[in-house]
Amino acid sequence: NAGVTQTPKFQVLKTGQSMTLQCAQDMNHEYMSWYRQDPGMGLRLIHYSVGAGITDQGEVPNGYNVSRSTTEDFPLRLLSAAPSQTSVYFCASSLTSGGAPLDTQYFGPGTRLTVL
């Protein structure tokens, strides 16, 4: 199993550009989520999905879109990049959701995004 994979590892954008961060998992997990991690802020939930075709907003959804057409993939789209979106983005997946042993979240290696 490759686990959770994310591409690209690094990205530099100019203000106003759009891009898609890719996330894929091969563990047949239903629950997938996107977090951003900023110094002094911890991990904050952007969007999550409880299964193919179902997505919902997290704590900081503005400026981001998601879709879940397959169980494996959960891309995150930045519509019009802003310097405030400079961050490290992590995708995570788990068998279901919550904090039980079956719900252990597996994190990808992250994408470091800089918006100039």
Place this chain on the structure above:
Amino acid sequence: QKEVEQDPGPLSVPEGAIVSLNCTYSNSAFQYFMWYRQYSRKGPELLMYTYSSGNKEDGRFTAQVDKSSKYISLFIRDSQPSDSATYLCATARTGANSKLTFGKGITLSVRP
């Protein structure tokens, strides 16, 4: 007030020291308590979890939850340089679609 507060650190200790990492939470509905470890430039990985109150031990690591005071602790005995990482506490309610709430994380450095 954030739902989960964590000592900001950073924390530097000599090899072999006992390390105590702490979090407090405000929502009494939280039932699951987790500690994640994150090495530099890597994604977090689950280190330990506990359900409700009590202690859980795994090798040199002990997780402790005191629901009466809403206090979460992680103890590391005989700390090693390989324990140098950022440690994040996290909590969750029971029930479907319960989301994790993370603390800000504390960076630990164990000096050889």
